[in-house]
Each structure stands twice: as structure tokens, then as C-alpha cells.
Amino acid sequence: MKEQSTQQVRLWTTDFILLMLCNFLLFLQLHMIVSPLPSYVQERFHANAFEVSLFTCLFALSAIAARLYSAKALEKGLRNAMIYIGLSVALLATLGYYFAAGIAVLLLLRMLFGIGFGMSSTAFPTMASDIVPV
Incomplete structure (x- = not known):
């Protein structure tokens, strides 16, 4: 008869x-960017209500599209790549807000941030579910 292991598996590991x-x-x-960005765009670029609403829309649509792609990549085992690429894209897009010279560039950066956010926010829970004990 085999002896059962009494060793407990921990949830709160360093990786988790x-x-x-x-x-x-x-x-x-x-969330730190969501609140001030619309008023920043209105004040700095004199954007109208439609242009300001595009910032929310384009972010959401690009994040959803990125999640669809990320899900397929995560199934193939590309977890680390999704995290690193997603975080890098989100970081570079966020830093680019400061240097944006026009609304078109700012909209492009917002879409890139959505892509990076979608990739990362899909990969993090997937990786966490891999290390959570049964």
C-alpha cells in the first residue's frame, strides 16, 4: 500500500x-490613464466629443481583437511571448502619449495600448491558472 503524501501544495508561491x-x-x-485622457485630449488638441469617444472605442475594440489572437497563441503555448510582447507594446504606447503631436498619433497609440493590454490581460490569468494547485 502506497503512503499518501501529506505535503501541502501552496497557492501563494513567488511565481503566483x-x-x-x-x-x-x-x-x-x-485605470490611471482612463480618467484624465479624455480631458487631456480636449484641452491639448481641442478635440470634439466624437474624437474623444474614439479613444474609448478604439481601445476596447483593439483589446478585444488582441484577446482573440492571444487566445490562439496561448493554446500553442506562447505564454511568455504574449506577456513580454503585450507589456512592451502597452508600455511603449503609454510612453508615446507624452510625445504625440496630434490626435491621429494619439489614436494610434491608444489602439496599440489596447493591443498590448489585451495580450497581457489574457496571458496573466492563463499563466496563473497553470500554477494554481488543484
């Missing part, structure tokens, strides 16, 4: 904590 911290920071970045 790092994944949750990175995911928290990604969402914190999103």
Missing part, C-alpha cells in the same frame, strides 16, 4: 505573487 502583482500594475496603469 509576481503574476498577480504584474497584473495589478497593468490594470492600475489602465
Whole structure:
């Protein structure tokens, strides 16, 4: 008769904590930008209501499209690539807001941020579910 292991599997491992911290920071970045961006666009670029609403729309649509692509890539085992690429794209797009010279560039950066956010926010929970004990 085999002896059953009494060793408990821990949930709060270093990997799990790092994944949750990175995911928290990604969402914190999103929420810190969501509130001030519309008024920034109106004040700096004298945008009308339609142009301001495009910022929310394009972000959401590009994040959804990126999640569809990311799901297929995650099934193929490209978890680390999705995290690194997604975070890099989101970071570069966020840094680019400061240097944007016009609304068109800002809209492009917002779409890129949506793509990076969609990729990362899909990969983080998937990776977390891989390390959570049964």
C-alpha cells in the first residue's frame, strides 16, 4: 500500500505573487490613464466629443481583437511571448502619449495600448491558472 503524501501544495508561491502583482500594475496603469485622457485630449488638441469617444472605442475594440489572437497563441503555448510582447507594446504606447503631436498619433497609440493590454490581460490569468494547485 502506497503512503499518501501529506505535503501541502501552496497557492501563494513567488511565481503566483509576481503574476498577480504584474497584473495589478497593468490594470492600475489602465485605470490611471482612463480618467484624465479624455480631458487631456480636449484641452491639448481641442478635440470634439466624437474624437474623444474614439479613444474609448478604439481601445476596447483593439483589446478585444488582441484577446482573440492571444487566445490562439496561448493554446500553442506562447505564454511568455504574449506577456513580454503585450507589456512592451502597452508600455511603449503609454510612453508615446507624452510625445504625440496630434490626435491621429494619439489614436494610434491608444489602439496599440489596447493591443498590448489585451495580450497581457489574457496571458496573466492563463499563466496563473497553470500554477494554481488543484
